[in-house]
Amino acid sequence: VQLGQKRFYRVFSMAMHKGDLHFSVMKRKQGMSGMFSAVRPGVTFRYNFKTSARNPVDPAGMKKTAISLFSNASGLYAVGHIKGVFKLDPVTDKWASITGNLPNIGFNSITADATGKNLYLSGGSDLSLYFKRRVGGNANITNEIYHSTDGGKTWTGLLKTNPFKSPVKKGILHPKNPSHLLKRLVLLLATVSRKKNRQQLADLA
Numbered sequence: 001v002q003l004g005q006k007r008f009y010r011v012f013s014m015a016m017h018k019g020d021l022h023f024s025v026m027k028r029k030q031g032m033s034g035m036f037s038a039v040r041p042g043v044t045f046r047y048n049f050k051t052s053a054r055n056p057v058d059p060a061g062m063k064k065t066a067i068s069l070f071s072n073a074s075g076l077y078a079v080g081h082i083k084g085v086f087k088l089d090p091v092t093d094k095w096a097s098i099t100g101n102l103p104n105i106g107f108n109s110i111t112a113d114a115t116g117k118n119l120y121l122s123g124g125s126d127l128s129l130y131f132k133r134r135v136g137g138n139a140n141i142t143n144e145i146y147h148s149t150d151g152g153k154t155w156t157g158l159l160k161t162n163p164f165k166s167p168v169k170k171g172i173l174h175p176k177n178p179s180h181l182l183k184r185l186v187l188l189l190a191t192v193s194r195k196k197n198r199q200q201l202a203d204l205a
Contacts, residue, residue: 008043015069017076017088021047024066024078044069044078044095068109074116082106082129085121087152098152103141104134109170111181119148120181121155122168143167145181 007027014023024044044066066078066086076088078095083106086095098119108122123144126134135141139162146155159168171181 012065012067012081013069013078015071015076017071019048021049022069022071022076023047024069026065068107070110070112072112073114074112077110077112077119079107079110079121082127085110085152098148100148100153100155102146102155105142107146108167111171111173113173116151117149119152119155120171120173121146121148122171124167139165145171 008025010026012024012026014021016022022044027043065081067081068079070077075090077098078086078088080086083099083104084097085099085102085107087098088094089096102121103126105126106124108124110119110121112119123142123146126137126142128134140160141157143162143164143166144157144159145168147158148155173181
């Protein structure tokens with residue numbers, strides 16, 4: 001896959017979906033500011049290994065840097081940098097917002113069950129493009145896992161009280177029991193090994 005080195009740099013995320021490779025890159029001309037902009041910082045490309053030759057295409061028009069892409073039988077999902085959550089509409093082949101009633105923060109990752117009705121979104125940071133706090137640095141909001149049971153129309157928090165004092169980097173559905181959510185935390189091993197934190201993990205497993 002070839003991209004113009006003068007236009008793009010740094011692949012933020014990638015995922016396979018229905019035989020196509022989707023990957024998100026940042027626009028070089030916007031420099032580091034593009035990394036934090038939610039307007040037009042990058043492009044999420046789609047590449048078909050049979051028809052695209054060596055040139056990726058951008059038919060869906062995701063004019064954002066997606067820091068996380070997730071694909072399963074229910075569809076392809078993207079988490080935009082700084083703000084915004086999206087799903088690729090299978091009918092229009094365009095990215096549609098599923099941000100719903102989410103707070104004005106940035107998120108780390110998204111995962112979904114095979115039906116697409118249950119979505120889990122890991123919170124991240126409330127820093128804006130200009131490094132301003134959007135929700136006052138409220139850790140109960142940023143260090144949260146948000147759950148939707150209607151495909152992203154409405155969201156509710158699961159943790160409520162910031163039990164880990166740290167954001168959740170990624171949630172993964174248990175392979176044998178999809179009703180259980182496994183959480184990967186941004187914590188030092190020494191902290192995780194403490195009895196208190198082990199109990200918190202067990203309580204939330």
